[in-house]
Amino acid sequence: MALHDRWERLSMSDRTAFLARRAAAGRWPYGAQEGWQRGRPWQPMRPLVIAHRDYEALGAVAERLLRLAVDSCRRRATTVGELREVMHDRCPQRLLTPAGPLEHDEVLRVARPDVLVCQGVPKFLELNISAAIYGIPALDRxxxxxxxxxxxAALTVPxxxxxxxxxLLAALMSRRSGPGRRLLVPTWRSGFGQAAKLGNRRALRAYLRPTVESATSAGLDVVVEDLSRLRTDGHGRLYAGNARVDMVLNWFHTWMITGDSGGVEAIATALAAGTVELxxxxxxxxxxSKQVLAWLYEDLDLLSAEDRSLVLSHVPWTAWAGPRQPCEDRDAVVRRALRERERERENLVLKPADEGSGRGVVFGTDLDDHSWRTLVTESARQQTVVVQQRVDSDSVWMPFLDPSSGAQCDLRLPYVLSPFLVGGRICGALVRHAGPDRTGSRVINLGAGAVANTTLLTERTPDHGPSATRRR
Incomplete structure (x- = not known):
C-alpha cells in the first residue's frame, strides 16, 4: 500500500468544473454545530482523494492494529478493573464494570485512529478508541x-x-434474548463537550435527529429522553419516562454530566442487573490511552513476524513513563529520549498518555538537552506520558474558499487522516489540515485551528488476484 492523494491524477477539466461548482455553492454548513467552523473564514474546496484499494488496505491495517492493542492490554490485565489499575487511571468512571472481561468485539465497536501519511506509509499516532466521537452525520453529508x-462516476463516497x-446497533440488539429492541438516545447537560457547545437540550435533541432517524431506519425502536428522567424498577430494569430501555447509546463522558438527577446511577443499576447494555x-x-501504543513495542518479541512487521511499519516508536513505573525503567526511557533526539531522523515528541486535542504536546527539538531531560523526568513523575518518534506528514495542494468575500487561494499543507472503524470495518473519514489563516501550528487539530474535511474514493477496480481474508 502506498497511500497518496489522487486529486491531481483526475481530469483537469473535471477538476476545474468541480471547483467552479464548489465556489458557486458558497458556505457549507457541515460541522457548524460541532464548532468546526467557529471563527474560521476559510473552507476547503475539495476532498482528499484516495484510491479505493488503498482505503480498504488502510482499514485492514487499522483493524489489525486495534486488535493487537487489545491483546497487549489482555497480557497485562484480565479484567477492566485490573487494566485500570495497571494504567493508574483515576478518572471517575461511573459506568465502568471492573469485573468485566476485555473482549475485542465489545471494546472495538467504534474507533477513529489518527493517521499521518509519511512517504505514502500510514503511521498511527493515536487509536482513539472512545465513546465521545462527534460529527459523524456532518462528515457523511x-x-x-x-x-x-x-x-x-470516477469518484465515490466511502x-x-x-x-x-x-x-451494528441493530445487530447487537438482535442478539439480546426476549423481544426488547428499544434504544435510548439520551440528552444530557454538561459544562464541556458537544452538549455545552449546543447550549440546551432542545438544540442537542435537534443535533441527535439524524442518529435517531438512522437507527429507526435500521429497525430499532428509539426513545429520546433526558438522563434526568431515567429510573429503574425493583428488578433493575431501566425506564426512560414510561418506556423500558434495552440499550443506551452513551456517547457522553459521565464525569462531565451535571444535573442528571440520578440518571447515570439508574444506568449503573441496570448494568449491574444485566437488564441493559451500553x-x-x-x-x-x-x-x-497512548500507553497502549508503547505496549505494542514492549511486546514485539511476542508477536508473529507478520504482526511485528505491521507494528514497526505503521506505529511510530513509542515508549511510556509514569509514576507507577520502576525508577530504572523510567530512567531508561529518559536516556532513550535524549539519545534519539540527537539523531536528526528520529526527533521525538512528548505527549500525555490520556490527553487529546494536542494538549500537552511538546516537540523535543524545541528544547535543549537539559530542558528536555527535565521535562520528561518531571512529567513522568506526575502522570503517565509517552515519548514518540516524530512523524512528518506528506502534504497536499488544497484550494480554499472564503465564502464571505468569494476569495480563493491554494496552499500545500500536511494533513491528518482519521478513518472510522465500526465493528472492525472502515467507513468514512475525518481529514484535518491547516487553513490559510493558521498555517504555523505543528499540531493538526481542530482545537488548534485546523480545518475539517473528508475524503472521496476513486472508483473501485476489479481485483483479479486471490481474494484476501480478514485476519482475526
Missing amino acids: MADAYARLWAG APILAARSA FLPETMRLLR
Whole structure:
C-alpha cells in the first residue's frame, strides 16, 4: 500500500468544473454545530482523494492494529478493573464494570485512529478508541455534497459512518434474548463537550435527529429522553419516562454530566442487573490511552513476524513513563529520549498518555538537552506520558474558499487522516489540515485551528488476484 492523494491524477477539466461548482455553492454548513467552523473564514474546496484499494488496505491495517492493542492490554490485565489499575487511571468512571472481561468485539465497536501519511506509509499516532466521537452525520453529508459536485462516476463516497453504526446497533440488539429492541438516545447537560457547545437540550435533541432517524431506519425502536428522567424498577430494569430501555447509546463522558438527577446511577443499576447494555462500554476510554501504543513495542518479541512487521511499519516508536513505573525503567526511557533526539531522523515528541486535542504536546527539538531531560523526568513523575518518534506528514495542494468575500487561494499543507472503524470495518473519514489563516501550528487539530474535511474514493477496480481474508 502506498497511500497518496489522487486529486491531481483526475481530469483537469473535471477538476476545474468541480471547483467552479464548489465556489458557486458558497458556505457549507457541515460541522457548524460541532464548532468546526467557529471563527474560521476559510473552507476547503475539495476532498482528499484516495484510491479505493488503498482505503480498504488502510482499514485492514487499522483493524489489525486495534486488535493487537487489545491483546497487549489482555497480557497485562484480565479484567477492566485490573487494566485500570495497571494504567493508574483515576478518572471517575461511573459506568465502568471492573469485573468485566476485555473482549475485542465489545471494546472495538467504534474507533477513529489518527493517521499521518509519511512517504505514502500510514503511521498511527493515536487509536482513539472512545465513546465521545462527534460529527459523524456532518462528515457523511460533506462527502455526499462533494460527490454531487463531481460529474461522472470516477469518484465515490466511502461507506457512510452513520449507517454502519446503526447497522451494528441493530445487530447487537438482535442478539439480546426476549423481544426488547428499544434504544435510548439520551440528552444530557454538561459544562464541556458537544452538549455545552449546543447550549440546551432542545438544540442537542435537534443535533441527535439524524442518529435517531438512522437507527429507526435500521429497525430499532428509539426513545429520546433526558438522563434526568431515567429510573429503574425493583428488578433493575431501566425506564426512560414510561418506556423500558434495552440499550443506551452513551456517547457522553459521565464525569462531565451535571444535573442528571440520578440518571447515570439508574444506568449503573441496570448494568449491574444485566437488564441493559451500553453500546459504547466505558472500558473504551481506557484503551484510547497512548500507553497502549508503547505496549505494542514492549511486546514485539511476542508477536508473529507478520504482526511485528505491521507494528514497526505503521506505529511510530513509542515508549511510556509514569509514576507507577520502576525508577530504572523510567530512567531508561529518559536516556532513550535524549539519545534519539540527537539523531536528526528520529526527533521525538512528548505527549500525555490520556490527553487529546494536542494538549500537552511538546516537540523535543524545541528544547535543549537539559530542558528536555527535565521535562520528561518531571512529567513522568506526575502522570503517565509517552515519548514518540516524530512523524512528518506528506502534504497536499488544497484550494480554499472564503465564502464571505468569494476569495480563493491554494496552499500545500500536511494533513491528518482519521478513518472510522465500526465493528472492525472502515467507513468514512475525518481529514484535518491547516487553513490559510493558521498555517504555523505543528499540531493538526481542530482545537488548534485546523480545518475539517473528508475524503472521496476513486472508483473501485476489479481485483483479479486471490481474494484476501480478514485476519482475526
